Amino acid sequence: MEGNKSHKSFERRISGVHGEKGKEWLRKLPNILNEAETRFDISIGTPFDLSYNYVTRAFLKDTYEPCVLKLGVDGKEFLTEVKTLEKFRGQGYVQLIDKEEELRAFLLSYKEGDTPPLDDVEAISSVMKRSPKIKTDIEIFPTIEEQFHSLQKYRNSKDLYEKGYVNEALLRKAEDMIEVLLNSETEKVLLHGDLHAGNIIYDGERYTAIDPKGVVGELAFEPAQFFLNAPISLLKDEKIVNKWLLFFKENNHLDPDRVIQYAFCKAVLSLVWLVEDNDPNWEEGVEYAKVIEMHV
Numbered sequence: 001m002e003g004n005k006s007h008k009s010f011e012r013r014i015s016g017v018h019g020e021k022g023k024e025w026l027r028k029l030p031n032i033l034n035e036a037e038t039r040f041d042i043s044i045g046t047p048f049d050l051s052y053n054y055v056t057r058a059f060l061k062d063t064y065e066p067c068v069l070k071l072g073v074d075g076k077e078f079l080t081e082v083k084t085l086e087k088f089r090g091q092g093y094v095q096l097i098d099k100e101e102e103l104r105a106f107l108l109s110y111k112e113g114d115t116p117p118l119d120d121v122e123a124i125s126s127v128m129k130r131s132p133k134i135k136t137d138i139e140i141f142p143t144i145e146e147q148f149h150s151l152q153k154y155r156n157s158k159d160l161y162e163k164g165y166v167n168e169a170l171l172r173k174a175e176d177m178i179e180v181l182l183n184s185e186t187e188k189v190l191l192h193g194d195l196h197a198g199n200i201i202y203d204g205e206r207y208t209a210i211d212p213k214g215v216v217g218e219l220a221f222e223p224a225q226f227f228l229n230a231p232i233s234l235l236k237d238e239k240i241v242n243k244w245l246l247f248f249k250e251n252n253h254l255d256p257d258r259v260i261q262y263a264f265c266k267a268v269l270s271l272v273w274l275v276e277d278n279d280p281n282w283e284e285g286v287e288y289a290k291v292i293e294m295h296v
Contacts, residue, residue, distance in 0.1 A: 084214030
């Protein structure tokens with residue numbers, strides 16, 4: 001019963017984000033899974049908890065080695081994630097085994113372990129330290145500046161903007177702040193783009209990142225999603241937030257002011273995305289933006 005509820009929630013999310021394209025993909029999903037089994041020569045097991053992609057356990061038939069099959073709706077996002085994994089080559093990130101662009105499917109090595117707690121700042125810092133600083137041949141990847149174009153797009157969308165989902169003062173503050181940050185960006189590198197505890201596996205020795213978005217920007221942007229996923233009760237505590245910022249400063253040499261400013265801007269950006277995706281949890285996004293704003 002619980003599995004059915006989870007799958008129904010996944011179907012609603014896919015339909016809400018991708019519309020008719022998502023519904024058509026869901027109808028074809030059983031056939032896509034069968035085709036992936038054949039092309040990759042794998043046996044498919046049970047799916048993981050599903051969010052915006054179909055991710056399931058599997059194993060290679062010839063070696064019985066466990067692996068992970070991931071299927072996506074959006075071809076552009078699929079290619080970006082594959083290219084990101086290819087760039088990092090398993091350094092700080094899960095290893096890419098194979099891909100089928102036509103199916104928007106790829107195989108990943110199976111990483112034994114658990115996701116760390118949401119407030120595990122060391123997990124984020126560790127992945128950042130282990131990952132190579134890739135600065136060349138990254139022109140194909142989207143930039144954080146391009147991501148923030150969504151703020152202007154939202155403002156220009158009368159159907160959404162005039163309903164007042166996003167407070168005008170919050171929106172304006174984020175627009176002004178991100179302009180200053182982007183105009184003073186330091187060295188640009190390839191980033192995960194969605195680095196939080198839910199996208200990290202800890203095997204008892206090392207933290208390994210999964211599900212990269214693949215965006216280009218300065219390192220100070222990378223911890224932003226950590227703050228957006230941290231428990232709201234901890235995020236309200238100034239001492240705890242300052243402790244996190246100090247950790248990033250001492251271990252990753254990041255400017256605390258820029259880190260928290262990026263976190264605020266991304267909180268507003270994420271709120272806009274929630275509204276655009278018809279996500280029923282958009283009010284939670286408002287709360288996170290307002291709480292992070294207190295630390296800016």
